[in-house]
Amino acid sequence: MKGNEAIGEGAVRAGCRYFFGYPITPQSELTHYLARRLPEAGGLYLQAESEVASINMVYGASGAGARVMTSSSGPGISLMQEGLSYLAGAELPCVIVNMMRGGPGLGNIAPSQADYFQATKGGGHGDYRLITLAPNSVQELFDMMKKAFDLSDKYRNPVILMADGIMGQMMEPVDIEEESEIKIPQKPWAASGMIDHDGKNVINSCYVIPEEMETVNIRLQKKYAEIEQSEPVCEEYLLEGAELIVVAFGTASRICRAVVEKARAQGIPAGLIRPVTLWPFPSKIFGEAADKAKCFLTVEMNAGQMVEDVRLAVNGKAPVYHFGRLGGMVMAAGEVLEEVKKLYYGGAAR
Numbered sequence: 001m002k003g004n005e006a007i008g009e010g011a012v013r014a015g016c017r018y019f020f021g022y023p024i025t026p027q028s029e030l031t032h033y034l035a036r037r038l039p040e041a042g043g044l045y046l047q048a049e050s051e052v053a054s055i056n057m058v059y060g061a062s063g064a065g066a067r068v069m070t071s072s073s074g075p076g077i078s079l080m081q082e083g084l085s086y087l088a089g090a091e092l093p094c095v096i097v098n099m100m101r102g103g104p105g106l107g108n109i110a111p112s113q114a115d116y117f118q119a120t121k122g123g124g125h126g127d128y129r130l131i132t133l134a135p136n137s138v139q140e141l142f143d144m145m146k147k148a149f150d151l152s153d154k155y156r157n158p159v160i161l162m163a164d165g166i167m168g169q170m171m172e173p174v175d176i177e178e179e180s181e182i183k184i185p186q187k188p189w190a191a192s193g194m195i196d197h198d199g200k201n202v203i204n205s206c207y208v209i210p211e212e213m214e215t216v217n218i219r220l221q222k223k224y225a226e227i228e229q230s231e232p233v234c235e236e237y238l239l240e241g242a243e244l245i246v247v248a249f250g251t252a253s254r255i256c257r258a259v260v261e262k263a264r265a266q267g268i269p270a271g272l273i274r275p276v277t278l279w280p281f282p283s284k285i286f287g288e289a290a291d292k293a294k295c296f297l298t299v300e301m302n303a304g305q306m307v308e309d310v311r312l313a314v315n316g317k318a319p320v321y322h323f324g325r326l327g328g329m330v331m332a333a334g335e336v337l338e339e340v341k342k343l344y345y346g347g348a349a350r
Helices: 003-013 029-039 051-063 076-080 081-089 116-120 138-155 165-169 212-229 251-267 283-289 306-314 331-347
Strands: 020-021 046-049 067-072 094-100 132-135 159-166 234-236 244-245 270-275 277-279 297-301 320-324
Touching: 003 029, 003 051, 003 138, 020 029, 020 051, 029 046, 029 165, 051 076, 051 081, 051 094, 067 076, 076 081, 076 094, 076 116, 081 212, 081 244, 094 138, 094 165, 094 251, 116 159, 132 138, 138 159, 138 165, 138 212, 138 244, 159 165, 159 251, 165 251, 165 270, 234 251, 244 251, 244 320, 244 331, 251 270, 251 297, 251 331, 283 306, 297 306, 297 331, 320 331
Parallel strands: 020 046, 020 067, 067 094, 094 159, 132 159, 244 270, 244 297, 297 320
Antiparallel strands: 132 277, 234 270
């Protein structure tokens, strides 16, 4: 399947029945796919007049208890930030797909990873967090849609699935297990017209009295702390004896896996950590790895964003360097390997 189509099929099989969105390259195939597939599954696809309208339609459907999603790319996700803050403040579950492209500004349609800050640091106004998942294959794009909806419902929080244009456009084999019964949790908090609960529910994120707003914020922070404790996920590759650890997510991690293998073949003890959850960030593994590693190299298709989280996680135990390509450019394995050699033989990993 093409990556964008795998996301759509994964969403349908996860129980998503509502999609509100607006076309933008490089994720338009996802909207095309769901326009056909959702009605087949008894759901609704609606092309909104803008990304601002899309995210507010998501708010309404989620408030009524539906499994709902939207998707876009950088400029469109930027337009959704106010709505995302409202969703987080009202504790409404939903899934947002960001198929990243080159920027800033209107940018281009080439692949990028420069929306890391936007997703993991909030993006909109107020103290809130979004669970952020970073697949690195078409199979994971498919599989993670169920995980995204499950996490969203479990914590009543928006979840972002973040990939780049390469992953949306590439085709790979996808193993799809036979469908089992979709288990969507009960939502007694939903504003569903008292169809499935007693009493009146109110969906709200507006608290004029500061003491009430603080109480809501304290509850949210406790929830975020629970997510940080329970949900971090990462992949470790060739960490045994690694003195130089490469860190990458998404497409860059596929390139870096080959780099680590080439480095090992040339006698350089390199390893790879791939964060699968960008928030909550898997800080614990970095702290443990830093007890043995001599240095870290983050490889990102941006100017250096995840490198800040790696430095915080390493907490001064080892130096952390960054290598990146900008504006939609994708690094080649050879140039990353040269950077690894420069650090290793230059004494950074000694």
